[in-house]
Amino acid sequence: MKKKNLRFYIRIYFKILAQDLKSKMSYRADFIISTIGMILTNVSGFIGFWILFRNFPSINGWSYHEMLFLYGFSLVALTPVQCFFDNNWNLRGNVYSGDFIKYCFRPINLFFYYQSEVFDIKGLGQLAFGLGTLIYAWIKLGLAVTPLMLLKTLVFLLTASLIMIAMQNAAAAACFWIENSFYVLDLAMRFKEYAKYPVTIFSPVFRFIFTFIFPIAFIAYYPSLVILRPDEVPVLSWLSPVIGIVFFYVSYKIWMRGATRYSGTGS
Template identity: 30%
Template sequence: MFYVTIFFQYVAQYMKTRLEYRADLLVEIFSDLLFQVVNLIFILVVFGHTEFLNGWSREEIIFIYGFFLVPYALFSSFFNIWDFNERYIVKGELDRILTRPIHSLFQIILERMELESLFGVVTGIAIMFYAGGELGLGIRWFDPFLFIVLVLGGVFVYAGIFIMIACISFWADARTSIMPMMYNIGNYGRYPVDIYNQAIRFVLTWILPFAFVGVYPAAYFLGREEWFGYSFLTPVIGAVFFGLSVFLWNEGVKRYRGAGN
């Protein structure tokens, strides 16, 4: 309950801060929506030249993209640690974090919140409903609950990967450009993995499992039975990668000796 209370206190302060500059907030929301629209247009352009992409129809690809937006939006709202190396290690702000009686990773997550990114959840669900309507997909009573479980699994996959990348800074505190590259690789998860070669497919499934953020869980709702095994693995992969990332974080914090050393 202590952590829950702290979380809502941070959210309240964040909202007060953001609402002080409403125009800036609206511009950021509009920019996020524009970025999502551009990606959707790219999909439409691709299917302007072909009816199917390795057996996947345009509406199925759009549905996968819509699903991908939901866990990605949640991740973007609460796990903005892309500048962890420069801000907290190189500039020494982690020293301030470690003086407080609360887990350091939890503090950084709260400090780096960007709740305006949650609008991506609305966009993603809207895209899914549109594509699902075109495909004639139905909604069973348990689908919303399964949807939440699979989305959270995707969030933890994303969070686990990027937290582990941030942990590199505990052992190599020089500035690094791995984060931007990984964000670009993560975008591959919003397309069916079987359009890639075997090597990339293996990486996106077991090494950097971004496929569990988009195509694998979405395949369940699309009725792609050949992918159901991967779909139900999503929360397991998410728990494994997030648990491993927290373990590495704790070990890294033990190794950390301060900005002055």
Template identity: 30%
Template sequence: MFYTSMLFQYISQYLKTRFQYRADLFVEFFSDLLSQAVNLIFILVVFGHTSLLNGWNQDEIIFMYGFFLVPFALFSTFFNIWDFNERYIVKGELDRILTRPIHSLFQIILERLELESLLGAITGLAVMFYSGSRLGLSVHWYDPFLFLVFVIGGALVYGGVFIMIACISFWADARTSIMPMMYNISSYGRYPVDIYNKVIRFVLTWVLPFAFVGVYPAAYFLGKKEWYMYAFLTPVIGIVFFVLSVLLWNQGVKKYRGAGN
């Protein structure tokens, strides 16, 4: 109850702050839409030269991209830790965090909230409905529940991987460029993994499991039965990676030496 209360208090203060600058909020929303539109245009350009991509048609890949946007929106909202090394380790703000009687990772998540990123989920749902209607997909009564489970699992996959990467800073506190590189690698998880070679497919499934964010769960709703097992592994992989990341974080905090001389 204490952590839940803290979450809502942070959200309340965040909303008060953001609505003081409504123009900035609108600009951020517009830039996100522009970025998503560019990715959709890329897909359309690819299918302007071919009708199938290793057996996948245009609407299926657009549906997959739309699904990806939903867990990615949750991740962007609650796990905005791309500058953890620079802000909390190099500049020493983690010292402030550690003086408070609440888990350090939870505090950082609350401090870095970006609730406007949830608007990306609306865009993703709209893209899914559009492509799903063109594909003639049927919806069963249990699909919304599976969708929610898959989305949460995908967001935990992303969160777990990037928390683990942030933990590197506890042992190597110099400025690093690993986080931006990993963001670029994660974009490979937006598209069917069977268009890549076996090595990349293995990495995106078991090492950096970004395929569980969009590809595998979306394949379930697209009726790709050969990938059903992977789809139902999504929440399992998400929980495993997130728990491992928290355990690694706890060990890293013990190794933290502070920002003193």
């Protein structure tokens, strides 16, 4: 069999995507309500944030606008996981019911095929909201707009996304081994709530834990330091793109290992 190249995969992704959008459009009410729900989630998160900062001008040396930058950064970084990898949420159901076996018989990459089946448009609302916050904070902080800065922002946003995607993949793959793994995935998703705080608020022990054991600090804190505080960038920030790629690769391996282990339910 001929090795399939990137072009082939991109072409097929859009074909599958079109089918997904068509099927979504047949549940228009659900689509509209879910989109409103997603926007509400972001708005309410922001209101909570705003109420907090009304009472306190700064937290641990981080000004309101810097925190806002972190907040927007984490929202934008979380968009890819929401848009492209949302089918992970259905993995447990598919494995449990036996439907997952159908993916195993396709002559293309299993992981790719499974994830491409769902594109979550709701994530775009979050992207817009996050970008708005980020740009606002960027202007208020008086950060420079140079090609290098933008390139850095892009690279480190991608880094942060990769880490979140990796965590979600690994958590979703838990369903190949444990029953009722919903809570594992739910736990991983709760991490993203904590990503918007600077890791310096924690004591050294927990700073270590949230950096190396539950790598929440990599979702927004370390990558955004490169842009926010260019004078005091720790080594971990520069390393984060590599860590992101490694994490993603490991999570992909875990996921595939679980998938190839899968033997169906016999139905």
